Amino acid sequence: xxxxxxxxxxxxxxxxxxxxxxxxxxxxxxxxxxxxxxxxxxxxxxxxxxxxxxxxxxxxxxxxxxxxxxxxxxxxxxxxxxxxxxx
Numbered sequence: 027x028x029x030x031x032x033x034x035x036x037x038x039x040x041x042x043x044x045x046x047x048x049x050x051x052x053x054x055x056x057x058x059x060x061x062x063x064x065x066x067x068x069x070x071x072x073x074x075x076x077x078x079x080x081x082x083x084x085x086x087x088x089x090x091x092x093x094x095x096x097x098x099x100x101x102x103x104x105x106x107x108x109x110x111x112x113x
Contacts, residue, residue, distance in 0.1 A: 050110065054110070056106055057107075057110070060099065060102055060103060060106065064095065064099045068092065073092070075091075076090070
């Protein structure tokens with residue numbers, strides 16, 4: 027045993043792949059939750075906050091919000107996709 031509070035590290039075939047598999051499952055879970063997060067961000071309670079007012083160049087804030095959410099989802103999906111490709 028490594029110490030009084032530390033369990034022995036895993037041993038045997040595939041023991042080195044365990045952390046990698048755990049990271050991959052975590053990324054897959056994040057990728058599965060991404061569409062739900064996008065749907066949540068586009069629900070009426072959030073959109074109503076931006077329904078009135080003007081942003082830069084006179085653009086309605088609601089369009090800037092929806093465009094920002096859309097762009098953030100694309101960037102997050104690409105980052106998760108690249109992370110899965112590396113694993």
